[in-house]
Amino acid sequence: MAEGAPASKKPAIIRVKLEWCKGCEICVTFCPKNVLEMEGGKVKVARVEDCTKCMLCELRCPDFAITVE
Amino acid sequence: MFDYLPYIREWNFPHIWCSGCGDGIVLKALIRATDGLGIHRDEAVMVSGIGCSSRTPGYVDVNTLHTTHGRALAFATGVKHASPNLNVIVVTGDGDATAIGGNHYIHAARRNIDITVLLYNNYIYGMTGGQVSPTTRKGDRASTAPFGSIEPPFNISGLAKAAGASFVARGDVYNVKKLEKLIKLAIQKKGFSLLEILSPCPTAWGRRNKMGHPVQLMEWLRDSTVSMEKWEKMTDEEREGKIRTGVLHDVARPEFTDEYAKLVKRLKAEK
Numbered sequence A: 001m002a003e004g005a006p007a008s009k010k011p012a013i014i015r016v017k018l019e020w021c022k023g024c025e026i027c028v029t030f031c032p033k034n035v036l037e038m039e040g041g042k043v044k045v046a047r048v049e050d051c052t053k054c055m056l057c058e059l060r061c062p063d064f065a066i067t068v069e
Numbered sequence B: 001m002f003d004y005l006p007y008i009r010e011w012n013f014p015h016i017w018c019s020g021c022g023d024g025i026v027l028k029a030l031i032r033a034t035d036g037l038g039i040h041r042d043e044a045v046m047v048s049g050i051g052c053s054s055r056t057p058g059y060v061d062v063n064t065l066h067t068t069h070g071r072a073l074a075f076a077t078g079v080k081h082a083s084p085n086l087n088v089i090v091v092t093g094d095g096d097a098t099a100i101g102g103n104h105y106i107h108a109a110r111r112n113i114d115i116t117v118l119l120y121n122n123y124i125y126g127m128t129g130g131q132v133s134p135t136t137r138k139g140d141r142a143s144t145a146p147f148g149s150i151e152p153p154f155n156i157s158g159l160a161k162a163a164g165a166s167f168v169a170r171g172d173v174y175n176v177k178k179l180e181k182l183i184k185l186a187i188q189k190k191g192f193s194l195l196e197i198l199s200p201c202p203t204a205w206g207r208r209n210k211m212g213h214p215v216q217l218m219e220w221l222r223d224s225t226v227s228m229e230k231w232e233k234m235t236d237e238e239r240e241g242k243i244r245t246g247v248l249h250d251v252a253r254p255e256f257t258d259e260y261a262k263l264v265k266r267l268k269a270e271k
């Protein structure tokens, strides 16, 4: 699968729309770089510096709640 | 980052689907696919019946028709027949399409009318609490089968193919990039295109079948789906419990609205 390929070298900006996040943990579990964590039933960006901008979290979030730039 | 905002009815968000429901993942793939194909919102009509999956049109800012249970294909047939240039996309559930709507399903496929059907298969009636549907797998528990279903399920892709669909494919919400590609192919194909999408329901199906957490359902999809290429090389034993995804069937057949236009032309010439 071509999924998971790293993109540009600029540091990632990960935004979370907390009001829309339902805490399903899909983004957290399937992030290949372990960037995300759960906190209080919602996602938390814990290690943004490790993000390769593979976009998998954004692609799989069912709630339009996380974006990577 | 993909900007979904121009395509969604933001005021309807957060959407109604449960935490971890695959339906939101499909909606995003659908938006990316139509954007990628350059389809303008005025050229697209999304039609649905009733069910959790059928709520999809309420979130998309295109022409939408939320109809009655099982009848999405009947309405969609009317729309396509009246305006053959529109891209008509039906969003339907396994219950909506193959139980109450089963008759419309086989006949739309038989006519090979140019409609794209995204059939979200979650193996049960999600919206009404998890009753057995025609795709519930033998042995699976449902609210109406507390000891496990004793019925053999429909193979909905095989059903569409046998009835006459010109394009049949299967995708899933774990392999999202592939899903997006399959949606594009289904929309581009002239004729009846059926894309079965495995979008399991954690609330009404997963919980009863030892996969109550959305992550478990995604892991199940990761571990049980195989590409067509891989499937071809597998033995019957290896295929046990596996589900193939990709294009299952793709042929050219006369399309209904084309045939109708030809008839009109012929009759006018004869006058």
Ligand SMILES: Cc1ncc(C[n+]2csc(CCOP(=O)(O)OP(=O)(O)O)c2C)c(N)n1
Pocket (backbone or CB within 6 Å): B050, B051, B052, B053, B054, B069, B092, B093, B094, B095, B096, B097, B120, B122, B124, B125, B126, B127, B128, B133
């Ligand atoms: C004529 C009619 N009969 C029954 C119902 C009740 N009903 C609403 S949704 C539904 C089943 C939905 O299942 P499915 O199509 O698989 O969609 P899902 O909710 O799983 O996405 C039923 C039986 C109805 N709304 N209308």
Ligand code: SF4
Pocket (backbone or CB within 6 Å): A012, A014, A030, A031, A032, A033, A034, A035, A036, A050, A051, A052, A053, A054, A055, A056, A057, A058, A068
């Ligand atoms: S884009 Fe998302 S999934 Fe990919 S590394 Fe960054 S945080 Fe993880």
Ligand code: SF4
Pocket (backbone or CB within 6 Å): A016, A020, A021, A022, A023, A024, A025, A026, A027, A028, A042, A043, A060, A061, A062, A063, A064, A065, A066
């Ligand atoms: S996938 Fe989306 S809804 Fe689920 S925890 Fe992550 S941000 Fe929240």
Ligand code: SF4
Pocket (backbone or CB within 6 Å): B016, B017, B018, B020, B021, B022, B023, B052, B053, B122, B126, B127, B200, B201, B202, B203, B204, B205
């Ligand atoms: S009941 Fe199931 S199908 Fe319906 S929104 Fe919840 S998880 Fe999705």
